[in-house]
Amino acid sequence: MSEKSELVVHRANDLGGRAPGGPLTRDEHEMTPFEKACHALLNVLDVHKLVNTEEKRRGVEDLGGQIIGSLTYYERWAVAASQVLIEKGLITTEELGETMALVRRRWTDDR
Amino acid sequence: MSARFGVGERVRIAVRDAPGHVRTPVYVRGHVGVIERVLPEFLNPEQEAYGVNSGTDVRLYRVRMPQAALWPDYGGAPDDVLELEVYEHWLEPADEDPR
Amino acid sequence: MSDAHAAVETAGGPPDYFAVLVESLRELLVAKGLIGADEVRAMIETLDAHGPTIGAGLVARAWIDPDFKARLLDDATAVVEQSGIDNYDDTRFIVLEQTPREHNLVVCTLCSCYPRPLLGLPPDWYKNRPYRSRAVREPRAVLAEFGTQVPDDVRIRVHDSTANMRYLVMPMRPAGTEGWPEHRLAELVTRDSMIGVSTARTP
Numbered sequence: 361m362s363e364k365s366e367l368v369v370h371r372a373n374d375l376g377g378r379a380p381g382g383p384l385t386r387d388e389h390e391m392t393p394f395e396k397a398c399h400a401l402l403n404v405l406d407v408h409k410l411v412n413t414e415e416k417r418r419g420v421e422d423l424g425g426q427i428i429g430s431l432t433y434y435e436r437w438a439v440a441a442s443q444v445l446i447e448k449g450l451i452t453t454e455e456l457g458e459t460m461a462l463v464r465r466r467w468t469d470d471r
Numbered sequence: 472m473s474a475r476f477g478v479g480e481r482v483r484i485a486v487r488d489a490p491g492h493v494r495t496p497v498y499v500r501g502h503v504g505v506i507e508r509v510l511p512e513f514l515n516p517e518q519e520a521y522g523v524n525s526g527t528d529v530r531l532y533r534v535r536m537p538q539a540a541l542w543p544d545y546g547g548a549p550d551d552v553l554e555l556e557v558y559e560h561w562l563e564p565a566d567e568d569p570r
Numbered sequence: 571m572s573d574a575h576a577a578v579e580t581a582g583g584p585p586d587y588f589a590v591l592v593e594s595l596r597e598l599l600v601a602k603g604l605i606g607a608d609e610v611r612a613m614i615e616t617l618d619a620h621g622p623t624i625g626a627g628l629v630a631r632a633w634i635d636p637d638f639k640a641r642l643l644d645d646a647t648a649v650v651e652q653s654g655i656d657n658y659d660d661t662r663f664i665v666l667e668q669t670p671r672e673h674n675l676v677v678c679t680l681c682s683c684y685p686r687p688l689l690g691l692p693p694d695w696y697k698n699r700p701y702r703s704r705a706v707r708e709p710r711a712v713l714a715e716f717g718t719q720v721p722d723d724v725r726i727r728v729h730d731s732t733a734n735m736r737y738l739v740m741p742m743r744p745a746g747t748e749g750w751p752e753h754r755l756a757e758l759v760t761r762d763s764m765i766g767v768s769t770a771r772t773p
Contacts, residue, residue, distance in 0.1 A: 375702040384712060385698060405599075460594040
């Protein structure tokens with residue numbers, strides 16, 4: 361397989377047997393409020409089939425290796441959910457941008 | 472739909488390379504195993520991933536394959552196995568012994 | 571909820587981009603009537619209510635009740651639902667029994683599939699690259715790094731959780747626990763032993 365087709369076919373999430381595996385870690389941490397809220401939101405989106413679990417996985421894979429490698433687990437979920445909702449016409453980029461500006465202002469003023 | 476394959480039958484996992492979301496890992500494609508268990512039908516994840524939430528039910532199986540065949544440099548015991556779930560449309564009958 | 575986020579995510583800097591994004595998605599979808607105002611909060615409570623003690627309870631009961639164990643191995647999904655456990659996302663379960671001849675190990679090489687209603691949310695290492703890439707290729711080395719030595723005459727079964735089923739490993743009951751009540755046995759059943767990377771605690 362050419363290097364370019366390998367990038368398409370062997371998606372960044374498909375890790376079985378893939379080098380370099382690297383040393384095992386035993387990391388764990390308490391879930392942060394952001395992580396819990398993100399996990400819960402995605403569960404709710406699946407319940408309503410707004411973004412089902414398979415769409416969420418596909419959305420994360422579609423982020424590509426660089427973003428997958430740089431964002432944390434739940435940061436990837438948040439971006440993937442946003443993109444799938446926009447793609448399906450359930451929300452628009454404009455609406456989301458306006459809401460983000462409002463939330464950001466509110467959280468900044470609250471401090 | 473009745474299941475195409477039964478427990479103990481030899482199957483080969485298809486080699487496919489179309490773009491898109493699939494749930495068959497690259498490392499098992501082209502390898503031979505046996506049906507360990509026949510599972511119910513589920514939505515085809517390759518369509519569900521693009522928002523198709525009904526009408527695509529496909530049979531799921533658990534397939535068992537020898538680790539030594541999957542990894543040429545496998546360092547474990549000869550009896551060690553890998554088992555995973557594979558949807559029916561990824562399976563072809565395989566006559567020869569698992570590699 | 572937004573206050574809690576603000577307090578945690580923004581201490582000492584501008585609000586975190588991704589925390590803002592998640593809260594904005596929630597508020598926008600509520601405003602559009604696509605999800606209920608209280609649904610995310612209620613789901614957080616559900617997630618908080620699930621952890622490894624639920625799976626440990628099933629294992630401990632199976633250790634002392636052969637009929638229950640037989641039913642659990644035959645159709646774990648039905649047993650979970652009959653046991654009054656909140657199977658909040660309609661998960662389908664398979665329980666795998668550790669024996670003196672077989673050692674089971676669970677991994678998800680494609681993402682992070684995990685029996686969440688029975689074990690809660692997975693630890694970071696389960697979701698990270700080293701475990702996911704290596705568990706299928708060199709399970710004995712991975713187990714050794716967890717301090718679990720499996721003799722060569724014991725078959726390793728690695729289960730790659732690729733599709734609709736979720737797997738719970740039933741560890742072997744430790745020696746020296748004869749006559750123990752169920753609740754005491756359950757304390758020996760660790761999360762890691764139900765993933766298959768370790769054995770149950772010994773008394």
